[in-house]
Amino acid sequence: GAGVSQSPSNKVTEKGKDVELRCDPISGHTALYWYRQSLGQGLEFLIYFQGNSAPDKSGLPSDRFSAERTGGSVSTLTIQRTQQEDSAVYLCASSLETGSYEQYFGPGTRLTVT
Amino acid sequence: SQQGEEDPQALSIQEGENATMNCSYKTSINNLQWYRQNSGRGLVHLILIRSNEREKHSGRLRVTLDTSKKSSSLLITASRAADTASYFCAPKSGGSYIPTFGRGTSLIVHP
Numbered sequence: 001g002a003g004v005s006q007s008p009s010n011k012v013t014e015k016g017k018d019v020e021l022r023c024d025p026i027s028g029h030t031a032l033y034w035y036r037q038s039l040g041q042g043l044e045f046l047i048y049f050q051g052n053s054a055p056d057k058s059g060l061p062s063d064r065f066s067a068e069r070t071g072g073s074v075s076t077l078t079i080q081r082t083q084q085e086d087s088a089v090y091l092c093a094s095s096l097e098t099g100s101y102e103q104y105f106g107p108g109t110r111l112t113v114t
Numbered sequence: 115s116q117q118g119e120e121d122p123q124a125l126s127i128q129e130g131e132n133a134t135m136n137c138s139y140k141t142s143i144n145n146l147q148w149y150r151q152n153s154g155r156g157l158v159h160l161i162l163i164r165s166n167e168r169e170k171h172s173g174r175l176r177v178t179l180d181t182s183k184k185s186s187s188l189l190i191t192a193s194r195a196a197d198t199a200s201y202f203c204a205p206k207s208g209g210s211y212i213p214t215f216g217r218g219t220s221l222i223v224h225p
Contacts, residue, residue: 033212042215042216043214048212102159105149105156
């Protein structure tokens with residue numbers, strides 16, 4: 001079956017613009033996660049969803065970041081008024097449920113803020 | 115949630131040699147997972163080891179877990195150039211719904 005997909009694969013935007021990143025999880029996976037990976041760094045947890053609910057938003061770096069998930073499926077990560085330090089690869093993952101379940105990662109969206 | 119710390123940060127070996135990577139963590143865990151990330155791609159799950167397990171195998175991969183030392187190791191035997199990647203451990207604590215990732219070990223296997 002299809003894996004996790006993300007779009008766009010690459011996004012170049014000007015400082016101050018808003019961007020939307022999309023994640024399509026594996027069908028039937030109730031848990032969805034967003035991570036950020038800067039060059040040469042590890043994965044920074046941003047937010048996760050169980051169904052449409054986001055119990056833990058503590059990883060979002062600032063109030064310019066928000067995310068939603070609708071229909072227990074597609075999720076959108078929105079970054080408002082982008083800054084250069086937002087440049088990174090944004091990775092989405094899904095799993096059957098939260099907890100002790102393998103995460104399946106998408107290929108990521110590479111965001112460059114100029 | 116807690117973060118795993120991989121060691122070494124970088125490892126360079128010749129094809130055919132074994133590669134060992136270590137992961138340390140701070141608090142009790144339910145399980146620990148290892149992932150691989152090839153250049154420019156997403157992460158791929160390798161192995162999950164539960165807290166009551168000491169060793170697991172998958173092909174050329176062997177993972178050990180020592181809960182008394184709060185550490186895990188990933189051994190890749192008879193390495194291949196295609197094993198070149200970054201390897202991440204992701205421990206998951208009982209009180210957390212999510213595994214968290216460290217900075218990884220960058221492995222280069224020279225043909």
